Amino acid sequence: MISLHDVTVTYPNGVIALHPTSASFQRGKFIVLLGTSGAGKSTLLRSINGLVRPTSGDIAVEGRGSIFADRAQLRAHRRSTGMVFQQHHLIGRLTALDNVLTGRLAAHSTLRTLLPLPRADRLLALEALDRVGLADRALDRADQLSGGQQQRVGIARAMAQKPEIMLADEPVASLDPATSIKVLEDLHRICREDGITAIVSLHQVDLARQFADHIIGLSQGRIVFEGTPDRLASVTLDQIYAVERQSLAKAA
Amino acid sequence: MAGTRSYDAILAAQSRSALRGAGLVGLIVLVCVAALAATGFFDAKRFLESGPAISTLASEMVPPDFTRWRTWLRPLLDTLAMSIAGTALAVIFSLPLALLAAPNTSPHPGVYWMVRTLLAFLRSVPEIILGVLFVAAVGFGALPGVLALALHSIGMVGKFYAEAIEHVDPKPLEAARAAGATPIQVIVHAVLPQVLPQLTDVTIYRWEYHFRASAVLGIVGAGGIGFELIAALRLLNYDQVSAILLSILACVVMVDSVGAYLRKSLK
Numbered sequence: 001m002i003s004l005h006d007v008t009v010t011y012p013n014g015v016i017a018l019h020p021t022s023a024s025f026q027r028g029k030f031i032v033l034l035g036t037s038g039a040g041k042s043t044l045l046r047s048i049n050g051l052v053r054p055t056s057g058d059i060a061v062e063g064r065g066s067i068f069a070d071r072a073q074l075r076a077h078r079r080s081t082g083m084v085f086q087q088h089h090l091i092g093r094l095t096a097l098d099n100v101l102t103g104r105l106a107a108h109s110t111l112r113t114l115l116p117l118p119r120a121d122r123l124l125a126l127e128a129l130d131r132v133g134l135a136d137r138a139l140d141r142a143d144q145l146s147g148g149q150q151q152r153v154g155i156a157r158a159m160a161q162k163p164e165i166m167l168a169d170e171p172v173a174s175l176d177p178a179t180s181i182k183v184l185e186d187l188h189r190i191c192r193e194d195g196i197t198a199i200v201s202l203h204q205v206d207l208a209r210q211f212a213d214h215i216i217g218l219s220q221g222r223i224v225f226e227g228t229p230d231r232l233a234s235v236t237l238d239q240i241y242a243v244e245r246q247s248l249a250k251a252a
Numbered sequence: 253m254a255g256t257r258s259y260d261a262i263l264a265a266q267s268r269s270a271l272r273g274a275g276l277v278g279l280i281v282l283v284c285v286a287a288l289a290a291t292g293f294f295d296a297k298r299f300l301e302s303g304p305a306i307s308t309l310a311s312e313m314v315p316p317d318f319t320r321w322r323t324w325l326r327p328l329l330d331t332l333a334m335s336i337a338g339t340a341l342a343v344i345f346s347l348p349l350a351l352l353a354a355p356n357t358s359p360h361p362g363v364y365w366m367v368r369t370l371l372a373f374l375r376s377v378p379e380i381i382l383g384v385l386f387v388a389a390v391g392f393g394a395l396p397g398v399l400a401l402a403l404h405s406i407g408m409v410g411k412f413y414a415e416a417i418e419h420v421d422p423k424p425l426e427a428a429r430a431a432g433a434t435p436i437q438v439i440v441h442a443v444l445p446q447v448l449p450q451l452t453d454v455t456i457y458r459w460e461y462h463f464r465a466s467a468v469l470g471i472v473g474a475g476g477i478g479f480e481l482i483a484a485l486r487l488l489n490y491d492q493v494s495a496i497l498l499s500i501l502a503c504v505v506m507v508d509s510v511g512a513y514l515r516k517s518l519k
Binding site: 049 | 424432
């Protein structure tokens with residue numbers, strides 16, 4: 001279980017992205033962070049692996065303590081935390097397999113990774129690609145794959161870490177609706193099969209309803225809803241999206 | 253919101269920026285003309301008077317005298333070896349320096365400024381001066397030439413490498429960091445794979461340049477074909493000078509085509 005204790009994030013330009021927020025994420029669940037863009041989903045998600053450093057508050061993993069205790073602790077936490085990004089974050093001119101192997105770097109010493117990785121790691125990476133249906137494209141350059149395939153390579157890269165936690169920051173925001181569902185199905189299936197805790201930010205209510213075990217609704221840097229998808233009534237949806245509507249109306 | 257008035261404002265701003273652009277181009281043209289005038293380019297009399305001297309020189313250079321070609325083979329090979337050795341040394345020292353001189357991989361802003369300054373200093377000393385210094389230090393031959401080429405090139409290649417590294421896509425770096433990679437792992441596995449084609453390009457270009465530059469370096473006693481060239485010039489054997497220049501040209505064409513081939517196959 002991961003828990004956030006009064007985490008706040010204020011960016012250097014003074015924007016408060018996250019007001020004091022406490023939450024805990026149950027092991028093995030598929031948790032969706034729901035909200036409009038700018039609601040603080042991305043900030044919350046990125047603080048969970050320290051890509052964003054909280055201004056105050058702390059984040060702890062059960063049995064291991066604060067992830068920010070020291071550099072080694074943060075690296076160990078990141079090693080067991082996979083991340084899938086909105087724009088897949090692949091290196092276009094490398095093969096899909098080489099991109100997936102980036103997920104194996106932290107398992108080795110810096111010196112060891114100057115040489116090609118062991119066969120066991122390459123097999124693991126290939127297996128991860130196979131699980132997202134891309135084993136036959138392993139040696140193709142990443143920039144020759146379609147958007148949905150690139151995002152699957154991103155998932156395979158995170159899977160190659162053998163993670164306990166999977167973070168996904170708007171993983172399907174750049175994909176068409178049909179591909180979105182397929183990619184989320186892959187992510188959902190793999191996390192379920194391996195008992196991985198998944199924390200996924202989305203802005204589409206229907207997708208959240210379809211995949212989430214648990215939904216956390218965010219609006220303007222605060223949690224405004226927490227519960228199972230069936231409790232996500234239209235009243236709560238208004239809470240998640242209403243404030244935005246008001247400010248949009250003002251801007252118009 | 254966007255009524256006719258704001259349309260006018262946008263278009264007016266566009267005209268102003270176009271006018272500023274035109275003004276800048278005009279200014280650049282003016283500076284170029286001034287520079288040509290300052291260096292005596294518009295002095296027609298000097299050009300007219302130079303006619304006879306140029307035609308005498310030209311007639312003495314034709315036909316080129318290739319009778320001593322056997323004695324030039326070794327110096328030409330030396331020049332080739334100098335260009336390759338100089339490039340290898342430049343690359344070995346440039347890469348680590350470039351990583352320190354790129355803001356996104358440098359460990360500290362202080363280091364960044366120090367290395368940037370060092371690189372600027374290295375490329376501000378012409379290789380011919382470095383050649384003279386190294387000839388004085390290690391004696392005549394190819395070695396001082398190689399050292400001069402390498403040292404000057406570190407300043408240039410290091411800067412180009414650093415600029416390529418500076419403009420990598422930060423997203424794969426973030427992905428590697430998120431997966432728990434160490435800073436060096438991020439550099440080796442997320443930065444370098446992105447810039448490898450540019451680094452290769454710069455390196456091959458630099459090798460081509462080194463061949464031409466090492467021909468010149470021979471003039472100060474740093475080995476290679478330049479040594480033969482300056483000897484022929486001193487003895488006023490202009491027909492041999494033209495033959496040597498043609499041999500250098502042939503080698504430059506050869507080196508450039510090997511460079512083009514490497515560039516294509518290392519993409």
